[in-house]
Amino acid sequence: MLESLNTLVAPYGGMLFLWLTVLAIASLAALRHFQPRMATAQLRRLMRIAGLMALVISWFAMQQGERYLATALLVLLWGILVGISCARxxxxx
Structure with missing residues (x-):
């Protein structure tokens, strides 16, 4: 099963794209679960950290070439979704 997923995501960055997709979905689900219990200061800090992480990881992914462009966009989208969720x-x- 993992090999079929690997061939599916090969044009988008391979297993890195697959694992970052899984981590992004899991982190957004965990954030949605723990958000009501977090203080406002923690939510603002989380927004800043997610934004910085998204920028740095996407920059490194873009430096690797066109093959990792989808990975860079996925990480940027993750950062935007975390920011929107925390802001709401x-x-x-």
Whole structure:
């Protein structure tokens, strides 16, 4: 099963893309679960850290060439979704 997934994601960066996709989905699910219990200061800190991580990881992915462009876009999308989710929770309070 893992080999078929590897051939599916090979044009997008291979296993790195697959593992980052799994981590992004898991982290967004965990964030959604723990958001109501987090303080506002923690949510703002999380937004900043996610933004910085997304920029750095996507920059490194773009330096690797066109093959990793989808990986860079995935990480940027993850950072944006974390920021939007945290901002909505802060605004809700």
């Amino acid at each position: 929770e802060i605004r809700r309070r």
